[in-house]
Amino acid sequence: MKLSEIVDRLDLSVRSGKEKLGEDVTGGYASDLLSDVIANSNEGDIWITLQIHQNIVAVASMNKLAGIVLVNGREPEEGTLEAAEQEAMPIMVTDMPTFEVVGKLYELGISGTR
């Protein structure tokens, strides 16, 4: 499923990386421990987190994730947005908590296992 379709269906607000919304999302991962995301997320995953530190962009780029969804109305830090624009990494925000976002993604057929 294309990232743009997920943005529409979950009514996410896009904060960066608009040019990459046409990319395919092939799975999902939810975690707030970045060391865990480095170890266990897969290329093409959409990542759900409440961390807003700029390291999230580096972690997402390193693992070639499709995009990052920030939950609970959290906004990326300024440095995070700058890094995300540089890396062309889509960051989306929502007022929903992680549980709701993951549930809705699962309903759309996005899975955490391959």
Next chain:
Amino acid sequence: MMREFSADLHLHTCLSPCADPEMIPRMIVRQAKQVGLDIIAICDHNSMDNVDAVTRAGESEGLCVIPGMEITSREEVHILGLFRTEASLREMQRIVYDSLPGENDEEAFGPQTIVDEYDRVIGSNTKLLIGATTLAVEEVVQAVHRLQGLAIASHVDREGFSIIGQLGFIPPALGLDALEVSRPQAAEAWKDYPVITCSDAHFLSDIGRATTTFTLEEATIDEIELALLDKDGRKVTVH
């Protein structure tokens, strides 16, 4: 004359809700002396309320006590701040308290006991010391440096509440003065930073379990800073 000083720079007291009630000034000082320490630092979670008491208890026994605090950033990264004076630490505490929401629930997290240098209970801290501040890790390090303190990332070899666990890697521009590891074997993994080992003691029997040997002229934080920079013959040895 340069000599070796044995240091354990990360001890909690009974102020930290997760620490043992026996972590009181005279007991801490006695245990520290018994295991051969010359320097300790008191680093309770997000508060300095027992620093003065331990410092005074240490003074009468010839134990150097460095004023410190273990600060929780909003990413839930633990950073040790070691300060030159209690006045600087008090200013750090003001910054931390301004950004530390919540009240402690003793039933859930444990008591936060304030004591005097004779181990007498003189009060209780009501803030949620186990919680996280709203300060980004960069803001914590900057505040410590503005107050001429040393900023050291706590237990980077552990997953919980460490900068590596929470943030995956150390942001290159962060400007940490050193990293703390819990196990000396973990020190070798780090080439770009000075490394110290500390016990992170929550119980009396933990004190001195992991120590750092500093080669210094005297037991002061200025000398420790030189040792971390490997300057003027000052040295750091972990074991």
